[in-house]
Amino acid sequence: MSGIAIRGLRFERDGRMVLDLPVLDFPAGSTTAVFGPNGSGKSTLLRVIAGLERPSAGTVTFGGNERRRGDVAIAFQEAVFLRGDVRSNLALGLELRGIEPAERERRIERVARECGIAPLLDRRATRLSAGEGQRVNLARTLALAAPVMLLDEPLAGVDRIMRRALLEELPLLLRAVPAATTTLVVTHDREEAFRLADRLVVLIGGRVTAGGESGAVYRAPPDRATAELLGYTVLETASGELLAVPPGGLRRGPGAIGFELRVGRVVDMGRHRHAAGWIGRAAAELKLGWDEPVPAEGATVPVHAAEWVAVEG
Amino acid sequence: MRDLATGLAEALAMLLRGDAELYGVIGRTLFISGTATALAMIVGVPAGYALARGRFRGRTLLLAAVNTGMGMPPVVVGLIVWLLLARSGPLGGLELIYTPGAMVIAQFAIATPLVIGFTTASIQALPPRLPDLLTSLGASRLRTLWLISREARLGLLAAIMAGFGAVVSEVGASMAVGGNLRGSTRVLTTAIVTVTGRGEVAEAVAFGLILLALAFAVTLTLTWLQQRRDS
Numbered sequence: 001m002s003g004i005a006i007r008g009l010r011f012e013r014d015g016r017m018v019l020d021l022p023v024l025d026f027p028a029g030s031t032t033a034v035f036g037p038n039g040s041g042k043s044t045l046l047r048v049i050a051g052l053e054r055p056s057a058g059t060v061t062f063g064g065n066e067r068r069r070g071d072v073a074i075a076f077q078e079a080v081f082l083r084g085d086v087r088s089n090l091a092l093g094l095e096l097r098g099i100e101p102a103e104r105e106r107r108i109e110r111v112a113r114e115c116g117i118a119p120l121l122d123r124r125a126t127r128l129s130a131g132e133g134q135r136v137n138l139a140r141t142l143a144l145a146a147p148v149m150l151l152d153e154p155l156a157g158v159d160r161i162m163r164r165a166l167l168e169e170l171p172l173l174l175r176a177v178p179a180a181t182t183t184l185v186v187t188h189d190r191e192e193a194f195r196l197a198d199r200l201v202v203l204i205g206g207r208v209t210a211g212g213e214s215g216a217v218y219r220a221p222p223d224r225a226t227a228e229l230l231g232y233t234v235l236e237t238a239s240g241e242l243l244a245v246p247p248g249g250l251r252r253g254p255g256a257i258g259f260e261l262r263v264g265r266v267v268d269m270g271r272h273r274h275a276a277g278w279i280g281r282a283a284a285e286l287k288l289g290w291d292e293p294v295p296a297e298g299a300t301v302p303v304h305a306a307e308w309v310a311v312e313g
Numbered sequence: 314m315r316d317l318a319t320g321l322a323e324a325l326a327m328l329l330r331g332d333a334e335l336y337g338v339i340g341r342t343l344f345i346s347g348t349a350t351a352l353a354m355i356v357g358v359p360a361g362y363a364l365a366r367g368r369f370r371g372r373t374l375l376l377a378a379v380n381t382g383m384g385m386p387p388v389v390v391g392l393i394v395w396l397l398l399a400r401s402g403p404l405g406g407l408e409l410i411y412t413p414g415a416m417v418i419a420q421f422a423i424a425t426p427l428v429i430g431f432t433t434a435s436i437q438a439l440p441p442r443l444p445d446l447l448t449s450l451g452a453s454r455l456r457t458l459w460l461i462s463r464e465a466r467l468g469l470l471a472a473i474m475a476g477f478g479a480v481v482s483e484v485g486a487s488m489a490v491g492g493n494l495r496g497s498t499r500v501l502t503t504a505i506v507t508v509t510g511r512g513e514v515a516e517a518v519a520f521g522l523i524l525l526a527l528a529f530a531v532t533l534t535l536t537w538l539q540q541r542r543d544s
Contacts, residue, residue, distance in 0.1 A: 052445050074449045080440045082464055093450035144450075 002063040002147035003028035009058030019206045031183040033193035036203035042186040046150045050074045073146035077153040079137035081125035089125045115139040131162035149183045223312045243308040255304025320518020342500040346481040349420030353428045361432025382426025388485025394419040411492040419486040424476035435468020470539040
């Protein structure tokens with residue numbers, strides 16, 4: 001078993017703190033989304049775990065051991081290939097890890113089938129489309145069957161249709177790896193984070209603000225930044241409390257926890273309408289039923305929070 | 314036109330006759346320029362790699378110096394090497410002046426900036442994440458370098474061609490530090506100068522055509538290697 005244990009990890013670049021992770025664990029066999037805005041240190045964390053960057057301080061251990069060559073397979077955000085066909089690109093990593101030719105062939109055939117790239121095997125790897133490239137990138141990583149698998153933005157640069165398909169397929173592929181594989185998926189997209197992994201680590205400004213089972217993290221965001229990242233609207237009550245309101249948690253009319261929504265514009269979403277505007281300085285949206293009167297743009301509408309979680313500042 | 318035709322006939326005649334001096338000059342030319350180019354590759358490829366990938370102070374300055382070096386007049390390089398190796402110069406004790414060794418040094422100095430420049434450009438044209446990818450796939454440092462060189466082989470072979478092409482065809486430096494001594498430092502280019510000076514135009518054209526054929530043969534081989542389909 002090869003869980004990842006991070007202790008006292010600090011990473012500085014040009015005197016600036018990029019990562020500050022006193023204690024962070026990824027249990028053996030788990031799939032975790034490392035979720036955060038751009039520049040939060042997500043990719044650096046993957047690079048440090050993969051041994052491509054040396055941390056300024058601290059340790060990363062795998063199942064209690066130092067990292068050995070072959071422990072980690074990483075798929076970079078932009079798929080990089082060598083000249084030659086897809087098959088030889090898939091074979092290279094296996095060859096470098098000393099896998100016998102017959103076993104190489106078996107693994108390539110398997111991942112090609114699983115990732116839907118069998119028809120691409122004899123194509124030039126540097127001539128693939130973005131979507132094809134990401135599939136091959138993924139296949140190359142899966143083929144290594146490493147105990148630790150790191151995927152950096154696996155759906156980056158993929159068109160909408162391919163992204164839809166991969167959002168469905170990728171969780172199945174990740175479930176098909178050996179049970180002891182510890183997988184990390186870096187993403188800045190909320191939907192990806194929840195669909196691809198069952199655990200969530202929220203990284204903001206190089207620090208972990210929340211971590212654990214995805215649903216539990218979502219239901220109890222600890223602070224404003226985390227709540228906003230998870231899609232909540234954070235509102236301040238008259239008494240100065242901060243409330244994180246989930247999408248659809250605002251209702252029309254006065255209530256126990258009331259606010260004034262200044263309507264910016266009304267958006268016709270097809271099956272319903274949204275009044276988008278501001279409560280104080282926070283952007284907020286109110287869902288309107290078809291039978292409801294449409295507020296004028298610029299008008300102020302009384303609303304109340306029907307669902308909310310209290311958060312820290 | 315007539316001179317060109319007689320030159321061609323003369324060249325063939327000399328080659329077929331098995332002219333010992335001619336073959337000596339050809340062999341020496343290939344040996345001196347080949348050695349200089351090989352040494353330039355040994356120094357220039359790692360240096361070019363470091364310039365392409367490294368992030369250090371003075372990198373831009375160094376690159377500018379290399380780019381300037383790519384266009385250095387050979388005769389100036391010859392002069393500098395002559396000043397260093399001359400009997401009274403700081404390295405005069407080595408007694409290299411007017412030997413093939415001195416010519417190798419001068420040609421090495423001419424070829425190295427070319428090799429560095431071409432290497433830097435070809436490495437910079439590769440995906441920046443390539444070394445990381447190879448490391449993460451499990452390649453050792455040496456293997457990574459080898460694989461990267463293979464990816465950059467178009468540019469690296471261009472570097473050899475540019476380096477060899479420059480030194481095999483230059484005359485100024487070879488003349489200055491070699492002295493054009495018959496039987497020891499005379500190469501094709503300096504031979505052309507000598508026979509032209511004597512007014513033996515047909516022979517000069519013959520040497521010129523042989524030099525062109527030699528340069529073409531070497532470049533053709535390298536181009537063939539460069540353009541081979543990916544295996």
